[in-house]
Amino acid sequence: MNSMSYAEEIGPLRDEIDRLNEEILEKISGRVEVALKIGEVKKRHGMPVVDRTREEAVLDHVGGLAANRGLDPEGARRVFREIIDLCIKAEEEQP
DSSP states (O other), X not given: OOOSOHHHHHHHHHHHXXXXXXXXXXXXXXXXXXXXXXXXXXXXXXXXXXXXXXXXXXXXXXXXXXXXXXXXXXXXXXXXXXXXXXHHHHHHHOO
């Protein structure tokens, strides 16, 4: 029989979730930084911020990666759609 209490058992798992959340946000922040650099290049070359063809290619790629890891491809696509939108907003707000 398990002698650990619920709090003792779940606490470290929640700590791990918190650590992973920090890592995810660090990666998203890094992605926004790169998107801003891309926005600068687009601006210099007179290209629009939004490139739907590229976005779809990224989402398709992410869906495939998710499926290979046993994750729901459509769920992963939705998550990355939000990340892409966050990056686009940052690019649009860039002076």
